[in-house]
Amino acid sequence: MxxxxxxxxxxxxxxxxxxxxxxxxxxxxxxxxxxxxxxxxxxxxxxxxxxxxxxxxxxxxxxxxxxxxxxxAVCKKCGTAFGIREVSRLEQLLSSEQRKKVEQVKPATKIDAAVNRTVIWIEEKYEVTAVDECFKCHDRTERKWTVTREKDRAEVTA
Ligand SMILES: [Zn+2]
Known part of the structure; x- marks a missing residue:
């Protein structure tokens, strides 16, 4: 080489x-x-x-x-080894959803009342677009995938 x-x-x-x-x-x-x-x-x-x-x-x-x-890492166009690097990455928000889950919490003792614990969070879906470029011929290729993220997780005990 x-x-x-x-x-x-x-x-x-x-x-x-x-x-x-x-x-x-x-x-x-x-x-x-x-x-x-x-x-x-x-x-x-x-x-x-x-x-x-x-x-x-x-x-x-x-x-x-x-x-x-x-x-x-081999460029598909010019065949350069170790030629591909990521030059940019873009995230686009696809959806943002409020999610909620209610769980029953077992009472600590027999005389305590059972309580509900409500967990709320926001689930966001992103589409990620990454662009790879060859050092030598500057050929660009795009990769796309989606990721899901949780944020603002909060617990409400009632
Ligand atoms: Zn190349």
């Missing part, structure tokens, strides 16, 4: 770091799961499986995340 520009290097570093984090989380998760599931197996078998499966899961997760990241 020809020399990478500082921008490409930075992007490569970011993909690598994120893949390492994913790998570490998966490795530790699988290791803990193996230790827990093999609770009744002998100590030796238990640790042996754990030290083999944990790092293996970590390694494969790392490889998978890294190659997905690298594939995503």
């Amino acid at each position: 020809e020399g990478l520009s500082p921008e490409q290097q930075a992007l490569k570093g970011k993909i690598t770091t994120s893949a390492i984090v994913w790998g570490a989380v998966a490795g530790i998760g699988v290791a803990l799961l193996a230790l827990w599931l093999l609770g009744s197996a002998g100590e030796l078998a238990r640790w042996l499986v754990t030290i083999i499966l944990g790092p293996a899961a970590g390694y494969f997760t790392y490889r998978w995340r890294y190659s997905t990241g690298v594939a995503k």
Whole structure:
């Protein structure tokens, strides 16, 4: 591969770091799961499986995340590796809805009356539009998705 520009290097570093984090989380998760599931197996078998499966899961997760990241960063137009970066992100409010939920709270003692707890909040739906641009040919592509957010959550006890 020809020399990478500082921008490409930075992007490569970011993909690598994120893949390492994913790998570490998966490795530790699988290791803990193996230790827990093999609770009744002998100590030796238990640790042996754990030290083999944990790092293996970590390694494969790392490889998978890294190659997905690298594939995503290749410009579809000019083929530049580590060429795609996000240049803008726009959020548009689609809807805003007042939501309400009433729960019965169990009385603390027998002589207390049961109370209702009302939780109110506002649920907002956003459409996010992100624009990716290639360093080299400046080809732009758009990605769209929606997110839901809660805000102004408040509790009313009556
Ligand atoms: Zn390009």
